[in-house]
Amino acid sequence: MAGSSVEAEQDEKEAQADAQAGGLDADSAALLARLSRNIRHFRGQRGMTRKNLAEQSGVSLPHLARMESAQGNVSVVVLGKVAKALNQPVASLFADEDARTGDFNLIVEFLKRQPVGNLARIREQIFADYQPTDGLRKDRIVLIGLRGAGKSTVGQALAERLGRPFVELNREVEQEAGLSLQEIITLYGQSGYRNLERRCLEQVVAKHPQVVLATGGGIVAEPLTYEILLNAFFTVWLHAEPDTHFRRVMDQHDIRIAKPALYREAMDNIHRTLEARDHLYRMAAFDVDTTQRSVDEVVARIAGQMGA
Template sequence: MNHKSDIDLAQEAAQPAAESTNAAESGNILPTLGKRVRELRDRRGMTRKLVAREAGVSERHLAHLEAGDGNVSIVLLDNIARALNVSLVELLAPEAEDTVEKRLIRRFLERLPQNRLEEVVFRLMRDFGHEEAVRRKRIALIGLRGAGKTTLGKRLAQEEGMPFIELDREIEKETGIPAREIFSLYGQSGYRRIEKRTLDRVLRDNPRAVISIGGGVVSQPESFELLLGQCMTVWVKAAPEEHMARVLSQGDLRPMAGNDEAMEDLKRILEARLPLYAKADTALDTTGETVEQSFTKLRQLVMG
C-alpha cells in the first residue's frame, strides 16, 4: 500500500488553493493594465482619441482595453506605450510600493470638493509632470477678442524666434471657408469639431510656437484639456469696455450690429467663462496699459 507522508498530503491540499490564486491573479491582469493605461493617459493630458491615433489602434479598441475587457497583442501594447511616451516595461510594471507620502496625498485629495480637485490635478500635471519643459515651449494665448492676443503674440514669437499661429486662420486654411461661414454651415458644434482637429494638427506639427486661440475654446472640454496639457496657457484679458473699444477700433462693427445690449452680453460671457479661463497657467491684464507695458509683463510671465 502506498502511504503518503504528511508533507505529501499538505501539498495536495494546498494545490487547488494555489491554482485558484493563480487564476485570480491572471484574471486581474487586464483590469490592472487598463487602469495603468488610463492613468498614464490622464497624466499626460492626452485624450483617448489622440492616443488611439498615435498608436494606430481604433478608439473603440483602446476604450475596451482601458475598461479591462480588451484583448491586445504585444505589438499594439508597444505602440500604445510609445504613444504615451513610456517604455513597454513601464506600461506593464506594477505600481511602486505605497508610501506614507502617497497615503497623505490621497487623504488630502479625498477631502477636496470636485471643483477644487480638478484645479489641483491640473496644477500637479503642470508643475511636476516630466514633460513640463516640453509643454512650456508652446505658449498659448487664450481669451476674448480685443484683449491683445494677436499684437502681443506676434511680438513674442518674433523676439523668441518661434512661429506665430492664429488657430482661427488655421481653421480657415484647413476648410477653405471663412470662420463665419463655418458657423453658418455647421453650427457651433461642427465648428468645435473642426477646431479640435485643427488644434491636434497644430500641436503635433509645432513643438515650439506662440499660438493665439479663440476665446470659445474653453467651452469645448476636450480641446481645452488638450491645450492645458500641451501648452503653457496665458489668459490675456481686459475690462469689457476695452475689449469692445479695441474691436471697434479695428473696424469690426459686428459686436454692435443689431444688438443694443452687446456690452451686457460681453459681460455675461466673461462672467460665465471666468472659472474656465482661471485654469490657465497665468493671466495678463492689459487694461489701461500700452502695448510695451503689456509685452514686458507677458515676457516676464512666460520666459522669466
C-alpha cells in the same frame, strides 16, 4: 467579456440601423442607439429585468421596450425617471462606452466628493504627473481670452521677441476648410466647427515644437480641446475691462454704435460671456490684465515669465 463587448456593439449597430430605418438622420439614430445600449448596460449591471425597471421607474413596459430598441423620441421626464431607477445621472445614459469603465467612474465619483477648492490642486497634480514638464510646455505659448483682449496683436509681438512662429488658430481652421469661420458654422454648425478646430490644434502641436498661438475666445468651453491646450502649451489668459473689450472689437471693424440700447445689449453680452467663462480662463498658468498696458508692456510681462 470580449464576446459580451462584441455582442453589445452589434446590438447598438442594429438599434442604430432600426432608428435610421424609422426615418431619423444618422446623428439622431446614433444618439438613440447609445441610449438604448446604456439602459440595457446599467439594467444588466443591477441584475434588473425590464419588468423590474418598469416597476421602479413608473415607465410602461412597451415604452421601455421602444427605448431599448432605439425607437421613437423620449421625453426629458421619462429619461429622468429611468435614470433615477437605475441610480444614474441622466447624462450617463448618453455616455460613450469608454466613459462606463470602472476606473473612469471611480475617479469621477472621487472628484464629485472633493470640495471645490481642492479641484484645481488635484488637476495641477494630475497634469504634473501626466503631461510635459514646464520647460517643455513653455516652448509653446498659447494666448486665450475674450475677443478684444489683444491676443493677435500681443501674439505677433511676443513671437517676434522670442523668435518663434506666430499662428492664429482661426486662420488655420479657415485654411483647412477653405471657408470663412461664418461659412463653416453655417454649413457644419458649432459641432463641425469645434471638431475642425481641435484637429487643427493637434496639427499645430505636431508641426511646431516652438510657437506662439492665438485662439478664439470660446475654445475654453470645449473640454477636449482645452485639455490639449493645457497639456501641450504654457497658457496665458489676456483679459481687460468690459468697456475695453467692446471698444477694441468696434475699432477692429471700424464700427460705431450710436444707439444706447444696442450698446447696452453688446455690453450685457460681454459681461455674461466673461462671467460664464471666468472659471475656465482662470485655469491658465499665467494671466495679464491688458486694460491699462501697452502691447510692449504685456509682451514684457509674458516674456519675463518665460525667463526671456
